[in-house]
Amino acid sequence: MLVAGIDVGSTETKICVIKNGEWYHAAAPTGWKPRESGEKIYRELISRIDSAERADFVVATGYGRIALPFADRLVTEITCHARGGVVLVPKARMIIDIGGQDTKVIQVGPEGQVLDFLMNDRCAAGTGRFLQVIATSIGLDVEELDEIAAEKEPIALNSMCTVFAETEVIGLLASGADRGELVAGLQQAIAQRIGGMAKRLGISGTIAFTGGVAHSRGVQRRLQDLLNTDVVVSKDCQLAGAIGAALIAQDAIES
Amino acid sequence: MRPLIMETFDGLRQQNVLTVKEAKEKGKKVVGMYCLFSPQELVLAADALPVSLCGTKEDPIAAAEKVLPRNLCPLIKSSYGFAITDTCPYFFFSDLIVGETTCDGKKKMYEILQRVKPMHVMSLPQGPGKDELEWWERELLKFKQRLEQEFGVEITEEKLRQAIILVNRERTVMRELHQLAKNRPSPISGLDLLLALWLKGFNVDKEDGISLISRLVAEVKEIADKGKSPFAQDAPRILLTGCPVGIGSEKVIRIIEESGGSVVALENCSGYRSLDLLVDENPKKDPILALAEKYLEIPCSCLSPNPGRIEVVTRLARDYAADGVVDLTWQACHTFNVESYLIREHVRQTLGIPFLQIETDYSTADTQTLGVRIAAFLEMAREKKQ
DSSP: OEEEEEEEOSSEEEEEEEETTEEEEEEEEOTTOHHHHHHHHHHHHHHHHOSOSSOSEEEEESTTGGGOTTOSEEOOHHHHHHHHHHHHSTTOSEEEEEOSSOEEEEEEOTTSOEEEEEEOOSSOTTSHHHHHHHHHHTTOOGGGHHHHHTTOOOOOOOOOSHHHHHHHHHHHHHTTOOHHHHHHHHHHHHHHHHHHHHHHHOOOSOEEEESGGGGOHHHHHHHHHHHTSOEEOOTTGGGHHHHHHHHHHHHHHHO | OOOTTHHHHHTHHHHHHHHHHHHHHTTOOEEEEOSTTSOHHHHHHTTOEEEEOOOOOSTTHHHHTTTSOSSSOHHHHHHHHHHHTTOOHHHHHOSEEEEEOOSHHHHHHHHHHTTTSOEEEEOOOSSOSHHHHHHHHHHHHHHHHHHHHHHTOOOOHHHHHHHHHHHHHHHHHHHHHHHGGGSSSOSSOHHHHHHHHHHGGGOSOHHHHHHHHHHHHHHHHHHHHTTOOSSOTTOOEEEEEESOOOTTSOHHHHHHHHTTOEEEEEESTTTGGGTSOOOOOOTTSOHHHHHHHHHHTOOOTTSSSOHHHHHHHHHHHHHTTOSEEEEEEETTOHHHHHHHHHHHHHIIIIIOSOEEEEEEOSSSTTHHHHHHHHHHHHHHHHHHHO
16 A cells, blocks of 8 residues: 655645655645645655655645646645654644644644644744745854844744834844844744744643754744643654655545 | 525625615615614614614725724724725615614714715613613604604504514524534534525515525435534634624634634624524513513623623523634623623633633734634633543
C-alpha cells in the first residue's frame, strides 16, 4: 500500500508518503505556483521509493490543496494537523500551529480528533511572515533571531499588525534599542497573542507546537512560560499536516 | 433538487416593488421597518402597508461610511447607506420609518437618518420583566397614536384583532415551512429557506404571501415524501444562530452548504426568532398587552438577560437533530459577540455538539479563511456524528 499526504502551505510544501508502514517525507518552498510545487514534490518522492506512477490514495491539505488535481480527497489543515500533531507528540491534547500566514490552536482527543479550534482572522499578525518581515527590517535572517534574543529581556511592543510593528521596530531601533531585546519582545508578543487563543479554548496537559515558527526556541520557551505547561516541539514539527494527511489517506484505503 | 416554485420567489423582489408602487399610487400609506421588534399588526390595523427596509447588501456601505464609522456593524451601515443613496425602493415609498432602540449603533444612526424621512423610534426596554413590559406597552400605545395622527385614521380594537390573526397565520405557515427541515435529510436547502422566509418582509399583500408559502410547503412536503433532498444523506446538519441574515449577506450559509453542510435551522431574525411565539388571540385580552408580551419575548441579544435564546437554541438543536451550531456575529455587534460565549458554553457542555463562532462583515475579503474554518468545522461535526 502506497499513500501520500501533501500539505501545500503558504511558504513550504510538505509531503509524507507511507509505503507498507514505512514513512518517507520531503519539503520544498511553495513559491508562487502551488500546483507545480505540489506535483513536483509528489512525483519526486514517489519515484524515489517505488516503481509506481502514483500513490493508491492522496490526501491534500493546506491553503493550496485545491490546486492539486491528482488528490483523491481534500481535508482542511485543522483536521490534518490535529491528526499529525498527536503522532509527533502522543501526549499532546492541544496543537498550536504557527505557519507562514496563519495561526491555529486545536484541542485534540487522544486519537487526534478535533474537539475545538480557533484560527486567527484575516491577517498575518504573529505568523512566520511577521517574523520574516521584522527580521528583514532589522537586517537579520530568521535563523539568527533566536541567538540574538537568547537571555534578553523583551521590550514591550504595542503593535501586532505586521505593517505597524515594522514601523514601531524601526522607531525603537532609531532611539537606540538593543536588537536582541527587540527580537525578544517580538517573540514575547507572538507568544502572548497565540497564548491568548489557547487560553480561550482551555489548556489541559501537553501542547504540541507545530509549523515553521515552532523551530524558534525563543517563541517555544516564552509560550511554555506563559501557559505554564509543556510545549513540545518535534524535530518534524513542520510535517504535522502532511503526516496527518497521509494517515487519513491510509484510513481511506483501509475502510 | 430545488422546489420549482422557488423560481417565483426569485422574482418576487422585483414584483413586490411594483406592487408597493401601485398600492402607493392608490393612496395606501407605507411604513418601513428595520427590525423584528416593529409591531406590524399596528401598521396593518392603520390600513397601511408594513414593509421591510433594505440593509443586507454590501453595495451602499461605502456611501454610509462617509457619515458612519467604518468600525460599525455592516447591517447598520448598509441600512443607512441604502436610505441615503435612494437605492432602496421600499425606503423611497415609505411615509414613515419605524425603528427601535435595540442596539447603540442603530439608535444613534436613527438620529441621523431622521433628517431624510419622518421617523418614529420606539424605546425598547433593556430586558424582560414586569416594569419593562409596562414600559413597552406604553411604547406600543405611542406608536399607535403616531400612526393615527400621521395617517388620520383610527386603529380600532376590531381592526387590531384582525391584524393579529392575520400575522399569526403568516407566522404559522412560515413555521410550518421551517419545520420541514426537520426531515432527514432536509428536503430544502438553508439558502432557499432563508430566501422564502426573508422575502415575507417585502411581501405587500399578506394573503398572497401566505398562499405562496403554503404552495411552497406543499411542494417541499412532496419532495420530503419522496425522500429527496439537495443534500447527501450524511451531510452534517447545522443550526445557524446569531445576527440577522438576508439575501446579500447570506455568505456564511452559502459557504456551509457549498462545503457539504445542510443548514436545517435558522435561529435569527429572518428565521425562527419571530416564528416561535404567536400573539395571544384571546378576545378577552387587551390586544396591545398581547402584542407587548409577544414582542418582548423575542430572544434578541440586545435584551439583558436573554435566557430565551439559550432555550430556543437548545430546542431547535434537539428538534432538528443538529450536528453543529454556527453562531454568526457581524463585525462590531457587541451584544451578539459577547453573548456568543454563553451560547458556546451551553452548546458544548449541555448539547455536546461542536460550536463555531464566525465574526465577519458583508464583504468577500475573508471568503477563503472562512472556507477553511467552516470546512474544518464540518469535518469535526461529521466525525462526531459517526
